[in-house]
Amino acid sequence: MNGYLPSATVEGREVDFLILALVLVSCAVLALVFGLILLYVVRYRADSGVYRGAPGRKTWRFEISWTAATLAVFFVLFIWGGDLYVRLFQPPADALQIYVIGKQWMWKVEHQGGQREINALHVPINRPIQLVMTSEDVIHDFSIPAFRIKHDVLPGRYESLWFQVETPGTYELFCTQLCGVGHYSMSGEVVAMSQPEFETWLAGGAAPGQREDMAAAGKALFTAHGCSGCHGEGGVGGSPATTGVSAPALAGLLGRSVKLQTGATVTADEKFIRDCLLTPDKMPIAGYPQIMPSFSGQISEENVLRLIAYIKSLKSGSRT
Amino acid sequence: MNPSAAPASYLDDGHTLRSWLFTTDHKRIAILYIGAITFFFFVGGFAAFLIRYNLLSPKGLIGSAETYNRLFSMHGILMVWFFLVPAVPVTLGNFLAPLMLGARDLAFPRLNLLSWYLFMVAGVVALYAVVGGGVDTGWTFYTPLTSFYSKGHVIAAVVAIFIAGFSSIATGLNFIVTIHKLRAPGMTWYRMPVFLWSLYATSVILVLATPVLAMTLLLLAFERIFGIGVFDPKIGGDPLLFQHLFWFYSHPAVYVMILPGFGVISEIIPAFSRKELFGYKFVVWASIAIAVIGFLVWGHHMFVAGTSLFSALVFSLLSYMVAVPSAIKVFNWIGTMHKGYIHFDAPMLYAIGFIGLFTTGGLTGLFLAALAADVHLTQTYFVVAHFHYVMVGGMVSAYFAGIHFWWPKMTGRLYPEMWGRAGAIIIFVGFNLTFFPQFLLGYLGMPRRYFAYPQHFEALNLLSSAGALTLAVGYILPLGYLTWSLFYGERASANPWGATGLEWTTPSPPPTENFAVTPIVTEEPYQYRQAETVNHE
Numbered sequence: 001m002n003g004y005l006p007s008a009t010v011e012g013r014e015v016d017f018l019i020l021a022l023v024l025v026s027c028a029v030l031a032l033v034f035g036l037i038l039l040y041v042v043r044y045r046a047d048s049g050v051y052r053g054a055p056g057r058k059t060w061r062f063e064i065s066w067t068a069a070t071l072a073v074f075f076v077l078f079i080w081g082g083d084l085y086v087r088l089f090q091p092p093a094d095a096l097q098i099y100v101i102g103k104q105w106m107w108k109v110e111h112q113g114g115q116r117e118i119n120a121l122h123v124p125i126n127r128p129i130q131l132v133m134t135s136e137d138v139i140h141d142f143s144i145p146a147f148r149i150k151h152d153v154l155p156g157r158y159e160s161l162w163f164q165v166e167t168p169g170t171y172e173l174f175c176t177q178l179c180g181v182g183h184y185s186m187s188g189e190v191v192a193m194s195q196p197e198f199e200t201w202l203a204g205g206a207a208p209g210q211r212e213d214m215a216a217a218g219k220a221l222f223t224a225h226g227c228s229g230c231h232g233e234g235g236v237g238g239s240p241a242t243t244g245v246s247a248p249a250l251a252g253l254l255g256r257s258v259k260l261q262t263g264a265t266v267t268a269d270e271k272f273i274r275d276c277l278l279t280p281d282k283m284p285i286a287g288y289p290q291i292m293p294s295f296s297g298q299i300s301e302e303n304v305l306r307l308i309a310y311i312k313s314l315k316s317g318s319r320t
Numbered sequence: 321m322n323p324s325a326a327p328a329s330y331l332d333d334g335h336t337l338r339s340w341l342f343t344t345d346h347k348r349i350a351i352l353y354i355g356a357i358t359f360f361f362f363v364g365g366f367a368a369f370l371i372r373y374n375l376l377s378p379k380g381l382i383g384s385a386e387t388y389n390r391l392f393s394m395h396g397i398l399m400v401w402f403f404l405v406p407a408v409p410v411t412l413g414n415f416l417a418p419l420m421l422g423a424r425d426l427a428f429p430r431l432n433l434l435s436w437y438l439f440m441v442a443g444v445v446a447l448y449a450v451v452g453g454g455v456d457t458g459w460t461f462y463t464p465l466t467s468f469y470s471k472g473h474v475i476a477a478v479v480a481i482f483i484a485g486f487s488s489i490a491t492g493l494n495f496i497v498t499i500h501k502l503r504a505p506g507m508t509w510y511r512m513p514v515f516l517w518s519l520y521a522t523s524v525i526l527v528l529a530t531p532v533l534a535m536t537l538l539l540l541a542f543e544r545i546f547g548i549g550v551f552d553p554k555i556g557g558d559p560l561l562f563q564h565l566f567w568f569y570s571h572p573a574v575y576v577m578i579l580p581g582f583g584v585i586s587e588i589i590p591a592f593s594r595k596e597l598f599g600y601k602f603v604v605w606a607s608i609a610i611a612v613i614g615f616l617v618w619g620h621h622m623f624v625a626g627t628s629l630f631s632a633l634v635f636s637l638l639s640y641m642v643a644v645p646s647a648i649k650v651f652n653w654i655g656t657m658h659k660g661y662i663h664f665d666a667p668m669l670y671a672i673g674f675i676g677l678f679t680t681g682g683l684t685g686l687f688l689a690a691l692a693a694d695v696h697l698t699q700t701y702f703v704v705a706h707f708h709y710v711m712v713g714g715m716v717s718a719y720f721a722g723i724h725f726w727w728p729k730m731t732g733r734l735y736p737e738m739w740g741r742a743g744a745i746i747i748f749v750g751f752n753l754t755f756f757p758q759f760l761l762g763y764l765g766m767p768r769r770y771f772a773y774p775q776h777f778e779a780l781n782l783l784s785s786a787g788a789l790t791l792a793v794g795y796i797l798p799l800g801y802l803t804w805s806l807f808y809g810e811r812a813s814a815n816p817w818g819a820t821g822l823e824w825t826t827p828s829p830p831p832t833e834n835f836a837v838t839p840i841v842t843e844e845p846y847q848y849r850q851a852e853t854v855n856h857e
Contacts, residue, residue, distance in 0.1 A: 026683040040657040052659040074640040081690030138465040145765025148696040156553025176699035176767040184770040
């Protein structure tokens with residue numbers, strides 16, 4: 001493992017710069033505090049004859065000054081840290097999505113082409129990468145110190161993490177949220193490589209012929225679980241005339257606003273699709289009778305992700 | 321003073337076990353508490369020692385990750401709920417609050433004894449949980465790990481903390497009523513020593529926050545025992561809900577731990593500078609401000625947990641706000657030393673050490689409040705170091721400072737001064753050696769709660785463990801010489817430090833009824849006359 005310093009990402013170097021500023025502020029304050037204490041304990045030690053003068057009575061001017069100074073410095077640090085944080089957690093729209101599932105005690109990664117790896121993540125450099133992460137059991141945390149980035153991985157949700165690596169190399173990957181006895185062993189490596197090398201890597205591996213990309217695997221599941229029976233082949237939607245029941249169209253669903261029977265409007269994201277699959281009773285869609293059965297306990301986290309990948313691949317009006 | 325005319329000291333008011341176990345005298349209850357929390361401090365400390373032993377090698381030396389997880393959970397649970405939260409209020413607070421107020425006892429002496437018994441029952445259950453069966457969830461009990469996946473005596477630990485909570489609430493309530501109702505004639509609010517203000521602020525947090533913890537633990541127990549879905553998404557719960565509820569208690573609780581320490585330091589710095597406390601009202605209101613704002617910052621534990629960007633920004637800003645009153649206090653303590661007559665007795669050495677270590681702990685808190693920096697540093701050893709700088713470097717130093725300062729009052733004996741100073745210096749050095757390398761480890765990315773770790777973290781871990789050994793010596797030393805002084809120490813006068821405050825106007829150790837005549841307060845606190853000026857002019 002190498003390449004910890006300097007950070008392997010642009011954003012990581014910005015984090016380092018913020019930390020450096022914090023170190024300098026801290027050193028200045030500590031120098032002031034220790035300096036004054038040292039000065040006073042020498043100058044005003046009990047047996048020192050130095051003239052003390054009359055004790056001052058008015059203290060509020062000092063109080064106002066140091067309170068104001070502290071507030072000013074804090075406000076600058078707040079703005080700096082907040083601005084960078086917002087950028088750290090807003091993935092660019094064109095990011096390459098890779099799916100990550102945490103479980104006690106390993107990381108399972110699946111690329112869109114169906115390539116799977118355990119406790120390792122291969123990524124191309126100079127390209128924004130977005131990890132879509134969930135957990136099969138407890139809370140984990142996907143942390144790459146060399147990129148100065150981490151995020152918790154929760155069961156029942158999709159959390160997102162993005163980065164863009166500049167320097168090729170192998171970097172440490174840790175789980176940093178206590179997840180049980182094997183917590184310490186839930187580590188691995190992130191391998192950043194050039195685009196051609198990455199493509200070679202994607203094409204290689206065990207039995208590339210048998211590999212199926214995630215959307216294609218999702219399509220098979222879509223039929224196998226009977227989804228197409230109501231939602232129609234290719235997720236075009238169903239009506240009493242075509243499939244026998246009213247079922248919403250799924251093509252072009254991602255990112256769309258969906259009205260619920262409760263009157264609320266939600267944006268359809270990965271979590272929304274997951275919830276519709278596993279707990280459909282909680283989100284009845286406006287305009288449709290709630291007859292969607294729950295697939296809770298019948299579909300693994302991996303297959304849920306494959307179904308999502310398939311639904312994402314469906315463009316409006318297309319039939320794949 | 322003619323000994324035959326003086327009323328018997330509280331220590332001589334009965335020598336039977338029964339006279340101690342059924343006492344309602346706040347001073348005796350304080351001594352009972354000192355015995356109890358000293359025990360838990362050393363049990364929790366022993367667990368810490370084994371943790372540092374394990375980390376001497378990258379592969380882990382104790383051979384079992386399960387044992388390691390149980391050790392750090394035990395360390396956290398015992399140190400937080402059975403040492404840090406109660407430490408100053410139930411010992412020094414119990415002993416001193418009535419003496420400082422000029423009162424005969426706390427408002428509810430029997431409730432005070434009841435809270436000690438609750439604490440002891442909780443302590444026994446906690447020991448059963450962490451030693452008997454073991455808990456491996458960490459002291460934070462995050463769900464759904466704790467609700468279903470963890471083996472071990474989770475329920476026993478939860479019950480222990482639940483019971484200890486009632487002890488906290490009873491103690492807090494007792495102090496609030498006492499400070500409102502039992503001030504001596506002339507003791508207006510602004511004539512109260514800062515220690516009492518700190519105790520008051522602490523008590524308010526205890527009474528308001530502890531019930532939230534109790535409810536949270538109850539929900540956790542329901543989920544684990546009956547499978548009622550509250551926190552586990554598999555059965556319809558929300559894992560982040562637990563974190564919100566837990567930190568809604570546990571963040572104010574860190575102010576419960578540190579505020580009484582501020583109070584102790586605010587007594588000691590003026591006493592050994594022979595000078596009035598600088599900016600009394602600012603120090604007082606800083607405590608109240610911390611108690612209030614401290615309730616509004618819990619979300620800063622969850623910046624990478626999956627809360628919204630907006631909530632992260634709000635909690636970051638509020639976290640900076642809560643740091644301002646702490647900064648104000650530090651500046652006022654230093655201002656107190658300016659133009660004073662500074663003496664270097666052990667309590668003052670501890671107090672100066674406190675300022676340095678607490679300031680370092682506070683400054684590193686700014687790193688964690690700065691959102692983007694927190695993303696990198698959270699869940700690593702940086703957080704461990706930050707927390708220990710505030711809680712051990714700060715709070716434990718303040719506790720030791722207070723124990724030394726009021727030791728003559730509590731026991732009627734002087735501790736050996738040279739040993740006291742040596743202990744203070746060894747603790748300061750050992751502490752920095754233990755925890756400073758952990759800041760670096762955290763920046764380099766070493767996750768906390770790891771039984772084994774990559775090779776390249778080894779050198780800093782060795783340094784940290786060497787520091788822990790030094791620190792252990794520093795903590796065992798006072799146990800030795802303070803015990804020695806109980807039997808062989810020089811007898812203390814009523815006011816060996818020449819300090820102000822009503823507690824120093826009564827004999828050492830005080831009689832059971834505290835004051836023969838109820839004192840009447842006629843002036844502000846900390847009226848040090850700077851007697852030394854006479855010698856030098």
